Amino acid sequence: MERLTSRPWGGQKADLYDRIGRTYATTRRPDLRIAGAIWAALGDAHTVLNVGAGAGNYEPPDRTLTALEPSEVMIAQRPPRAAPVVLGRAEELPFDNDAFDAVMAVLSDHHWTDRDRGLRELSRVARRRVVLFNANPGEADLFWLTTEYLPEFLELIPSRYQTPGAWEQELQTVLGDIVITPVPVPHDCTDGFYGAYWRRPEAYLDPTVRAGISVFAQLSSRAVDRAIDALRADLETGRWHERHRELLRTDELHLGYYVITAEPTSQTGGRT
Numbered sequence: 001m002e003r004l005t006s007r008p009w010g011g012q013k014a015d016l017y018d019r020i021g022r023t024y025a026t027t028r029r030p031d032l033r034i035a036g037a038i039w040a041a042l043g044d045a046h047t048v049l050n051v052g053a054g055a056g057n058y059e060p061p062d063r064t065l066t067a068l069e070p071s072e073v074m075i076a077q078r079p080p081r082a083a084p085v086v087l088g089r090a091e092e093l094p095f096d097n098d099a100f101d102a103v104m105a106v107l108s109d110h111h112w113t114d115r116d117r118g119l120r121e122l123s124r125v126a127r128r129r130v131v132l133f134n135a136n137p138g139e140a141d142l143f144w145l146t147t148e149y150l151p152e153f154l155e156l157i158p159s160r161y162q163t164p165g166a167w168e169q170e171l172q173t174v175l176g177d178i179v180i181t182p183v184p185v186p187h188d189c190t191d192g193f194y195g196a197y198w199r200r201p202e203a204y205l206d207p208t209v210r211a212g213i214s215v216f217a218q219l220s221s222r223a224v225d226r227a228i229d230a231l232r233a234d235l236e237t238g239r240w241h242e243r244h245r246e247l248l249r250t251d252e253l254h255l256g257y258y259v260i261t262a263e264p265t266s267q268t269g270g271r272t
């Protein structure tokens, strides 16, 4: 697999998903329990903009939705009846101030080239609410895959997030007061993101599963191969099951994923 030099949480290359997104819809299907948490956060918003909309996952069916996405490869995977999509980037939203009741961005903001600018844009075009779903990079060490097999992932995370509360503070600085709600990952999560298979470790051995997870594309093939070989060996010998027996009796796990809700005011965002 081709390796990329760009990094998440700023400085990401804008065409990342044109390069890694070709099989996204194969393993990334919206999980209805996570969808429920996102949709509840949208409240009674009628018009909604989905930024970094990808193939259309988590778009609520009962609102008037507009999608925005920079990758043609991802847009091509939107179902025929998905909401209308505008080609564009979070950092420069082609919409007026207060154009939508709510703006949502799911598993996207860590990919933006300029995250603060993107968040200010979300705040500017949202009349009532901004809703994000994403993982706190400061909690990346909650996941056994990272700590035991792929510690190189921690090196991708900017050091500022090692300070407890730094990620939340960064969001608050741009969005104003936020409500932050943990969203545990169900053991049978249908959206194959990085943490989705915490109770199904064999899944990470599958190259198709890994192709739907950007973390693997951003690490060296040497680090990924070594991690997968070690995991395969531990699954064969039963060592993984010995170490993680308690996980097999757990139905959902906190891995640092959250819904973040903000209510923009004229003091937040980039309104002029």
Ligand SMILES: C[S@@+](CC[C@H](N)C(=O)[O-])C[C@H]1O[C@@H](n2cnc3c(N)ncnc32)[C@H](O)[C@@H]1O
Pocket: 014, 017, 018, 028, 051, 052, 053, 054, 055, 056, 057, 058, 068, 069, 070, 071, 074, 088, 089, 090, 091, 105, 106, 107, 108, 111, 112, 113
């Ligand atoms: C992990 S995917 C999530 C897609 C979708 N929201 C979902 O939940 O399935 C990340 C998405 O963010 C998009 N993205 C990357 N950079 C972006 C930017 N600067 N502005 C908006 N979206 C961006 C990618 O093209 C990709 O579709």
